[in-house]
Structures are given as structure tokens and as C-alpha cells.
Amino acid sequence: MPYEAERHGPRRLVGPGFHRRVQSAVLMVPPGCVTTYGDIAAALGSVRIARQVGFALAALPADAAVPWWRVVAAGGRLSTAPATARRQQRLLAAEGVAVRGTRVIDFQGRRFVFPGIVPEPS
DNA sequence: CGGCTGACGACCT
DNA sequence: GAGGTCGCCAGCC
Secondary structure, three states: OOOHHHHHOHHHOOOOHHHHHHHHHHOOOOOOOEEEHHHHHHHHOOHHHHHHHHHHHHOOOOOOOOOHHHEEOHHHEOOOOHHHHHHHHHHHHHOOOOEEOOEEOOHHHHEOOOOOOOOOOO
């Protein structure tokens, strides 16, 4: 599936290669499901770059065609930035994903597992 | 090239 | 459960 943001012109696309790889991964997550920064990091090749995944999403423009709200922290917790967390909760609720406090209800059941996710080689 | 900045995650009180 | 510490590393000056 092509990268939807790409069709809207270069200005919508958050540039560098790493950011694009993160966005491609997020686009795989279907509505009503969630994934974690760590899972995306693992899908990209290293569980150690979970934090960079977060920064890449933070750099997204407001009009990016990327469902960033489906990405939560480990254990189904929402992001630590309060303003972001509120927006995220509202967007998740619109997809039928309930949140109590800062945690997704039934996180394991809602979790999207990336195909071919492999633990770090060396 | 070097320092700064963080939507994380694991672990500790 | 609710705080804090620390290692992690890609971008951007």
C-alpha cells in the first residue's frame, strides 16, 4: 500500500528516512486496534529505538495522513504529554477503543501485532 | 564534528 | 499505584 501522505504532495510528508519508516508502520495499524512504540521499534529492527519512534511521531504535521493515535506506550498506557493524551483518548474513543485514566481498556485484545516481528539479532 | 532534545521502556523506591 | 532514574539514538542546529 502506497504511503497515503505521499500523494498529497511533499509538504505533507515528514521527511527523513527514519520518520518515513515509522509512518509506514503506523499506517499498517487498522482502526480499532493499537500498537506500541516498542512494537514499531522492533518491527523496524531494534527494540532500543522505541524512544526515537515517539519523537518521529511528535514531529508529524497536524494534517499528516497517519493514525498516530493508535500508537500507545508499553502496557497500553497513553503518552506522557497530557495535551496529546487527551486528544489521543478522544480519537481512540471514536474508533471504539475505551480508555480508563491513562490506560487502554483490554490492551492485549486491542493490540495489533506486526507481521514478521522478530527479536533483535545480535 | 559535538552538543542538545525528546509521544519510550525497564527498573527502582 | 505513583513517582523518579537511567540507557537508548535519530534529527537538528
